[in-house]
Amino acid sequence: MTLPTLDLVVLLPQLIVLTAALLVLVVDGLSGARSWLLAGISLVALLAAGAAAIWLSLQPGEPRRLQAMAVADGFALLFDVVIVVAAVLGVLLAYQSIPRISQQVGSYYALLLLAVVGMMTMGAALDLIVVFLALEILSLALYILAGFNRSEPRSAEASLKYFLLGAFASAFFLYGAALVYGATASLNLEAIAAALAGGSRSPAMLYLGIALLIVGFGFKVALVPFHMWTPDVYPGAPTPVTAFMSAATKAAAFAAFLRLFLTALPTAQPTWSWALAVLAAVTMTLGNVAALRQRELKRMLAYSSIAHAGYAAVGLVAGTAQGAGAVLFYLLAYAFMNVGAFGVVAALERAGEYDVARGRLAGLSERQPALAAAMAIFMFSLTGIPPFAGFFGKLYVFGAAVAAGWGWLVVIGVINSVISAYYYLQVTVEMYFAAPAAEAPAAAAAGKKGRAVAKAAAPSPAPEEGKAAPAPLSRATAAAVLAAALGTVLIGVLPALLTGWIAQAVQGIF
Amino acid sequence: MVPLSWYLVLAAALFSLGLYGALSRRNAIAVLMGVELILNAVNINLVAFNRFIVPAAVNGQIFALFVLAVAAAEAAVGLALIIAIYRTRNTVNLEDADLMKG
Amino acid sequence: MPSDYLPILILIVLATVFAIIAMALPAVLGPSRKTKAKLEPYESGMVPYTDARRRFPVQYYVIAVLFILFDIEVIFLYPWAVMLRQLRLFGLIEMAVFLGILLVGYVFVWKKGALEW
Numbered sequence: 001m002t003l004p005t006l007d008l009v010v011l012l013p014q015l016i017v018l019t020a021a022l023l024v025l026v027v028d029g030l031s032g033a034r035s036w037l038l039a040g041i042s043l044v045a046l047l048a049a050g051a052a053a054i055w056l057s058l059q060p061g062e063p064r065r066l067q068a069m070a071v072a073d074g075f076a077l078l079f080d081v082v083i084v085v086a087a088v089l090g091v092l093l094a095y096q097s098i099p100r101i102s103q104q105v106g107s108y109y110a111l112l113l114l115a116v117v118g119m120m121t122m123g124a125a126l127d128l129i130v131v132f133l134a135l136e137i138l139s140l141a142l143y144i145l146a147g148f149n150r151s152e153p154r155s156a157e158a159s160l161k162y163f164l165l166g167a168f169a170s171a172f173f174l175y176g177a178a179l180v181y182g183a184t185a186s187l188n189l190e191a192i193a194a195a196l197a198g199g200s201r202s203p204a205m206l207y208l209g210i211a212l213l214i215v216g217f218g219f220k221v222a223l224v225p226f227h228m229w230t231p232d233v234y235p236g237a238p239t240p241v242t243a244f245m246s247a248a249t250k251a252a253a254f255a256a257f258l259r260l261f262l263t264a265l266p267t268a269q270p271t272w273s274w275a276l277a278v279l280a281a282v283t284m285t286l287g288n289v290a291a292l293r294q295r296e297l298k299r300m301l302a303y304s305s306i307a308h309a310g311y312a313a314v315g316l317v318a319g320t321a322q323g324a325g326a327v328l329f330y331l332l333a334y335a336f337m338n339v340g341a342f343g344v345v346a347a348l349e350r351a352g353e354y355d356v357a358r359g360r361l362a363g364l365s366e367r368q369p370a371l372a373a374a375m376a377i378f379m380f381s382l383t384g385i386p387p388f389a390g391f392f393g394k395l396y397v398f399g400a401a402v403a404a405g406w407g408w409l410v411v412i413g414v415i416n417s418v419i420s421a422y423y424y425l426q427v428t429v430e431m432y433f434a435a436p437a438a439e440a441p442a443a444a445a446a447g448k449k450g451r452a453v454a455k456a457a458a459p460s461p462a463p464e465e466g467k468a469a470p471a472p473l474s475r476a477t478a479a480a481v482l483a484a485a486l487g488t489v490l491i492g493v494l495p496a497l498l499t500g501w502i503a504q505a506v507q508g509i510f
Numbered sequence: 511m512v513p514l515s516w517y518l519v520l521a522a523a524l525f526s527l528g529l530y531g532a533l534s535r536r537n538a539i540a541v542l543m544g545v546e547l548i549l550n551a552v553n554i555n556l557v558a559f560n561r562f563i564v565p566a567a568v569n570g571q572i573f574a575l576f577v578l579a580v581a582a583a584e585a586a587v588g589l590a591l592i593i594a595i596y597r598t599r600n601t602v603n604l605e606d607a608d609l610m611k612g
Numbered sequence: 613m614p615s616d617y618l619p620i621l622i623l624i625v626l627a628t629v630f631a632i633i634a635m636a637l638p639a640v641l642g643p644s645r646k647t648k649a650k651l652e653p654y655e656s657g658m659v660p661y662t663d664a665r666r667r668f669p670v671q672y673y674v675i676a677v678l679f680i681l682f683d684i685e686v687i688f689l690y691p692w693a694v695m696l697r698q699l700r701l702f703g704l705i706e707m708a709v710f711l712g713i714l715l716v717g718y719v720f721v722w723k724k725g726a727l728e729w
């Protein structure tokens with residue numbers, strides 16, 4: 001028997017991050033938590049992994065493969081970069097707030113790094129077994145991270161909800177994978193495509209399998225009927241976790257979603273693209289309409305992230321190389337702008353608080369002008385106003401969909417962007433034009449809906465609320481918000497830096 | 511030998527049972543048990559397909575092994591989360607987990 | 613062939629019928645005189661002193677959960693052990709890496725005091 005040769009360089013970014021995760025566990029276990037050391041190891045490892053991914057993507061010649069299991073092509077490596085961006089910002093945001101809510105700082109960084117390993121592997125996977133393992137590695141880590149605030153019952157509840165629905169969705173994904181295996185006699189994505197090229201022997205089993213796979217992925221990226229967990233989990237999880245998972249999980253799930261459907265199932269595209277188009281339309285609309293009514297920032301951003309999953313799915317519906325590249329660009333832009341927006345929320349948060357009422361933003365431009373300016377950039381970018389990153393993200397996604405003949409879907413997407421402008425721009429208006437005193441009635445109004453806010457608002461006298469001293473902004477949080485704002489502006493001003501690279505990278509998955 | 515379709519019917523029945531359990535039960539642990547039933551249905555499918563469609567390969571069986579191991583990890587995380595909830599709320603009934611309604 | 617299972621089916625039917633007969637005959641033929649001692653739960657002749665359905669503390673649940681985790685990983689050792697001779701050094705190194713990762717987890721839970729109760 002010949003022994004397999006393993007080209008482990010393919011997994012170099014993952015191996016760096018995994019080693020760092022184990023190192024964090026050992027350091028934390030043996031020496032007790034030194035917060036700066038653990039955060040430092042995590043940051044260095046993430047940056048090294050990002051550098052390794054870029055180095056690998058610059059290698060000439062055919063992409064390297066680890067047997068038929070994983071591949072280090074431009075597509076996987078660019079998604080690695082997106083995930084690293086979200087994770088670095090997530091570590092920076094966590095530096096101040098996690099030690100306040102938990103003793104287990106080491107576990108936090110280790111779990112975050114393990115989630116990153118899973119996410120990076122999602123994009124690189126060439127086999128359904130690897131997709132499943134990566135999905136579970138990232139999910140299990142995130143279930144725990146979502147419930148990291150042990151003193152807050154809502155955090156535990158959020159994580160239980162996320163876990164039960166997530167386990168349910170994983171089971172659906174698995175059943176779908178098993179049926180596809182039965183229909184094509186293979187678990188390898190390329191072999192599945194080859195088996196389907198000659199027509200499927202059992203189309204009923206194949207389509208049922210594809211439907212179940214869509215359910216599994218739809219849950220992870222929060223497409224509408226599988227989004228129910230998002231509005232509860234995003235506010236319930238600690239803000240740095242929400243920031244990280246909102247961008248990175250979406251990127252990872254879309255990476256595997258794109259590769260699985262475009263590499264393995266292109267012959268079935270006429271069927272699945274219609275199903276996805278309907279889901280995308282419903283997702284955009286429901287996410288935006290629900291976000292309109294929210295008076296709390298994290299909950300509003302949760303619904304907005306559902307809507308953005310819908311926009312990104314439009315690129316997948318197109319099913320072309322242009323569409324896949326647009327999704328990649330969109331998710332990179334989204335990583336900067338959305339993590340940045342959650343970073344501002346983290347900066348405004350008070351100790352022991354569950355969600356930040358929108359009224360807190362009133363007069364922010366006078367109290368913390370830099371923070372307000374950053375938030376304005378993120379809101380403009382999320383709306384899709386040029387010259388910020390979000391605009392080009394939407395432009396490319398919608399452009400790809402039009403080119404592939406999905407005009408009606410793009411019309412729905414544009415209408416939704418207009419709807420979303422209402423609540424995003426309202427945030428900006430509140431920061432710049434509302435008087436700070438407006439907070440008290442706003443908080444009271446929000447209190448009618450959530451017991452949480454009522455509890456927070458009731459004991460503290462109203463006048464003091466409005467004039468509360470600006471929370472001391474830690475250097476790590478400030479650095480994260482600044483980096484996110486710079487990224488959002490830079491991608492928006494110079495999108496051409498990336499588009500050529502991305503267009504080349506996505507060729508690998510077809 | 512028992513034909514493939516029998517295994518598929520058995521797996522589909524297990525899947526339906528697990529689905530019903532996960533959707534109808536109010537107890538978090540019972541929901542988890544429903545999910546585990548679905549995973550076992552998946553394993554039956556994987557091993558049966560492996561045996562009948564590609565008897566020379568073992569990838570279906572390997573997949574089943576991974577599913578087993580991951581299911582155990584999932585159960586461990588899930589039970590820990592349920593205990594965390596129980597400590598603060600003194601219940602594992604999902605209808606009582608209503609702090610975030612609205 | 614499904615017909616191979618016929619003996620098992622016959623056995624199931626016989627066992628069920630026998631059990632029903634064994635339960636039904638005494639109920640029909642024997643006299644029934646209930647006393648307090650006869651209605652008590654049977655605990656190997658001991659006098660029962662509490663209700664059997666009470667809650668008992670599960671302080672060891674952390675250890676139980678950890679046991680599940682470390683226990684189930686053994687299933688990866690089985691296929692490895694079967695193929696060990698063919699895999700040679702390569703297999704040994706792979707398994708060493710796998711067990712090394714498990715060991716890190718073990719050291720972590722040990723140092724965090726999860727194994728004490």
